Amino acid sequence: MVGAGQLARMTQQSAIALGVELRVLANTPDESAARVIVDTRLGDYRELADLREFASGCHAITFDHEHVPTEHIRALAADGFAVHPGADALVHAQDKAVMRERLTSFGAPCPAWARVSDISGVEEVSAFAAEHGWPVVLKAIRGGYDGRGVWVCRTPSEVAEALKSGVPLMVEAFVPFERELAVLVARSPHGQGVSYPVVETVQQDGICVEVLAPAPGLDPEEAAEAQRVALQIAHELGVTGLLAVEMFQTSGGLVVNELAMRPHNSGHWTIDGSRTSQFEQHLRAVLDLPLGSPSMSAPVVVMANLLGGDDPDLFKRYEHVMAHDPGIKLHFYGKEVRPGRKIGHVTAVGDDLDTVRARARHAAVYLTTGEYT
Amino acid sequence: MVGAGQLARMTQQSAIALGVELRVLANTPDESAARVIVDTRLGDYRELADLREFASGCHAITFDHEHVPTEHIRALAADGFAVHPGADALVHAQDKAVMRERLTSFGAPCPAWARVSDISGVEEVSAFAAEHGWPVVLKAIRGGYDGRGVWVCRTPSEVAEALKSGVPLMVEAFVPFERELAVLVARSPHGQGVSYPVVETVQQDGICVEVLAPAPGLDPEEAAEAQRVALQIAHELGVTGLLAVEMFQTSGGLVVNELAMRPHNSGHWTIDGSRTSQFEQHLRAVLDLPLGSPSMSAPVVVMANLLGGDDPDLFKRYEHVMAHDPGIKLHFYGKEVRPGRKIGHVTAVGDDLDTVRARARHAAVYLTTGEYT
Numbered sequence: 126m127v128g129a130g131q132l133a134r135m136t137q138q139s140a141i142a143l144g145v146e147l148r149v150l151a152n153t154p155d156e157s158a159a160r161v162i163v164d165t166r167l168g169d170y171r172e173l174a175d176l177r178e179f180a181s182g183c184h185a186i187t188f189d190h191e192h193v194p195t196e197h198i199r200a201l202a203a204d205g206f207a208v209h210p211g212a213d214a215l216v217h218a219q220d221k222a223v224m225r226e227r228l229t230s231f232g233a234p235c236p237a238w239a240r241v242s243d244i245s246g247v248e249e250v251s252a253f254a255a256e257h258g259w260p261v262v263l264k265a266i267r268g269g270y271d272g273r274g275v276w277v278c279r280t281p282s283e284v285a286e287a288l289k290s291g292v293p294l295m296v297e298a299f300v301p302f303e304r305e306l307a308v309l310v311a312r313s314p315h316g317q318g319v320s321y322p323v324v325e326t327v328q329q330d331g332i333c334v335e336v337l338a339p340a341p342g343l344d345p346e347e348a349a350e351a352q353r354v355a356l357q358i359a360h361e362l363g364v365t366g367l368l369a370v371e372m373f374q375t376s377g378g379l380v381v382n383e384l385a386m387r388p389h390n391s392g393h394w395t396i397d398g399s400r401t402s403q404f405e406q407h408l409r410a411v412l413d414l415p416l417g418s419p420s421m422s423a424p425v426v427v428m429a430n431l432l433g434g435d436d437p438d439l440f441k442r443y444e445h446v447m448a449h450d451p452g453i454k455l456h457f458y459g460k461e462v463r464p465g466r467k468i469g470h471v472t473a474v475g476d477d478l479d480t481v482r483a484r485a486r487h488a489a490v491y492l493t494t495g496e497y498t
Numbered sequence: 499m500v501g502a503g504q505l506a507r508m509t510q511q512s513a514i515a516l517g518v519e520l521r522v523l524a525n526t527p528d529e530s531a532a533r534v535i536v537d538t539r540l541g542d543y544r545e546l547a548d549l550r551e552f553a554s555g556c557h558a559i560t561f562d563h564e565h566v567p568t569e570h571i572r573a574l575a576a577d578g579f580a581v582h583p584g585a586d587a588l589v590h591a592q593d594k595a596v597m598r599e600r601l602t603s604f605g606a607p608c609p610a611w612a613r614v615s616d617i618s619g620v621e622e623v624s625a626f627a628a629e630h631g632w633p634v635v636l637k638a639i640r641g642g643y644d645g646r647g648v649w650v651c652r653t654p655s656e657v658a659e660a661l662k663s664g665v666p667l668m669v670e671a672f673v674p675f676e677r678e679l680a681v682l683v684a685r686s687p688h689g690q691g692v693s694y695p696v697v698e699t700v701q702q703d704g705i706c707v708e709v710l711a712p713a714p715g716l717d718p719e720e721a722a723e724a725q726r727v728a729l730q731i732a733h734e735l736g737v738t739g740l741l742a743v744e745m746f747q748t749s750g751g752l753v754v755n756e757l758a759m760r761p762h763n764s765g766h767w768t769i770d771g772s773r774t775s776q777f778e779q780h781l782r783a784v785l786d787l788p789l790g791s792p793s794m795s796a797p798v799v800v801m802a803n804l805l806g807g808d809d810p811d812l813f814k815r816y817e818h819v820m821a822h823d824p825g826i827k828l829h830f831y832g833k834e835v836r837p838g839r840k841i842g843h844v845t846a847v848g849d850d851l852d853t854v855r856a857r858a859r860h861a862a863v864y865l866t867t868g869e870y871t
Contacts, residue, residue: 142828444787451791459517
């Protein structure tokens with residue numbers, strides 16, 4: 126696995142059970158996954174030579190993030206390495222314009238969108254807004270995450286401000302959504318596919334803070350449609366491994382927002398709440414093993430992210446949360462606390478949404494801020 | 499954790515989530531846990547100097563096995579290390595005669611028993627049998643496991659044969675049991691205690707092959723009594739960490755058979771079948787953290803051990819089992835296959851005992867022998 130963040134770290138938990146020997150490529154030996162994986166290699170994922178040395182001897186290569194240059198992935202495949210997802214699939218999670226072109230081509234529901242040229246950006250975007258309405262959403266075509274690289278612009282002057290970022294941009298119509306959903310599917314090289322239940326994701330400042338599984342009150346037909354769209358995207362794009370499809374639920378139906386091709390924050394609930402965690406599923410998919418059951422182990426599962434607060438010493442609050450709720454599941458990423466940084470997550474399971482959600486929220490808020498909710 | 503077998507390996511899965519930095523003392527770098535734990539130290543657990551060097555800097559010391567000499571554990575505690583379980587507790591899992599003396603002293607249900615002197619062993623045992631009946635069970639006072647160090651003797655000549663082992667022995671009345679049960683409890687240094695549901699263990703040739711959780715058809719009052727006895731033993735012995743109490747169910751009630759003070763084979767089902775795995779629970783207990791919920795995540799959970807067969811290459815059968823049953827959970831210990839060796843386990847969960855048991859058994863038998871059940 127190229128990259129040694131928390132996704133690789135949690136993948137190790139499943140690799141241990143499956144008897145899979147997991148190797149990671151880390152930038153530094155103190156990264157999240159490097160702390161818990163014996164076969165950690167140090168190197169730069171932007172350097173093909175480092176990637177080649179890392180890949181040597183591996184049965185399959187996969188990724189903890191989407192930042193490996195597409196041409197390096199092609200080079201590894203040309204060397205004969207089994208790379209999952211492959212470059213032709215992964216580019217759709219790396220390049221939002223390529224993704225929109227492709228999804229539009231086979232009718233997956235997308236907002237109106239257009240590329241923005243560097244030179245006459247404000248005029249182009251204003252013309253787009255004249256057709257589709259203000260506000261518009263400017264997005265960095267490559268490299269954005271957790272709300273970075275996304276600008277909701279209400280006026281031409283806000284567009285001009287966003288264009289100062291200097292990176293290639295695209296524009297999308299703003300989608301007046303009711304809520305955000307996510308569908309996590311897996312697809313193996315053999316073509317086997319599986320979908321987890323559709324979840325609701327709750328964002329604050331562009332960062333996912335809470336995931337509700339299954340999405341409360343979602344019409345079963347709309348849930349099935351969301352799963353069908355996600356599996357179709359996985360099939361059309363030739364995804365191997367996990368695919369997370371973030372969607373907007375609108376009064377007019379579902380609209381695809383973003384894609385990720387790796388274990389995803391919206392699937393962390395599966396560690397404690399599904400019979401097959403997304404990390405196990407990803408390993409099974411990229412190793413072309415039969416996929417595991419995505420069924421839930423409880424009627425309601427809520428995951429809440431732990432975003433670092435001002436106090437770096439969590440220990441007393443860690444004890445409190447365990448004492449307060451013996452059923453809460455804690456997941457720490459081995460990262461130093463910094464304000465706003467994802468340092469872990471908590472999961473609660475049960476029968477009643479309000480109760481389970483309150484438990485997860487109490488644990489997350491108290492752990493990170495010392496405040497009660 | 500002293501020792502780097504599969505128990506330490508599976509403890510690492512929970513340590514990753516809790517953010518606990520797990521260090522192990524291994525004999526060789528290719529042991530089960532050494533393959534998945536970055537902070538692996540090599541050394542000999544029988545050497546106090548190695549133990550002291552290993553322990554330096556650890557917040558707590560615990561064990562993957564019961565073979566560390568009691569006097570070394572006392573020495574580590576005298577050095578100021580937090581050792582859990584402590585020597586005064588652990589000796590009851592190391593020395594079966596000390597265990598029987600102590601349990602008898604506070605009325606825990608035990609079979610009739612006596613120490614056997616080396617010199618006149620056959621006569622002593624025959625006299626014991628004259629009082630309590632044949633057969634009798636001879637046991638090595640220290641060091642036995644998985645049926646080794648236990649001899650069921652029907653005649654004085656079988657006793658003479660067992661005495662040739664040359665190790666200090668004790669004799670116990672043979673208990674005509676209906677089935678074997680196990681109760682896993684945890685106790686923290688604070689004195690908090692928790693009990694998992696009582697399970698049935700199924701043995702073949704002295705080795706546990708299957709665990710049924712909860713013990714099918716067990717009378718709720720007898721289950722509560724078993725849990726009460728196990729918690730009482732943990733309290734009386736001052737256990738810190740996990741305590742597994744193996745019991746015989748007889749027409750006359752429960753009889754304690756063996757004790758273990760560490761994660762135990764009879765608790766492997768908890769990884770997939772309880773909200774808190776025994777490995778997480780052990781870490782919480784030895785670190786004096788509040789204990790986790792022992793509740794089950796499904797009505798029925800069956801664990802079956804994978805005992806190595808003649809064919810060391812499991813891969814095709816591994817694929818088959820995953821394809822056959824997407825809900826089966828596989829756990830491999832990173833060990834080479836040798837006939838009879840515990841190389842992993844499988845777990846099935848569900849609603850119906852017969853179905854769940856058949857699923858676990860199919861997976862275990864097919865994986866290890868290629869035969870269908």
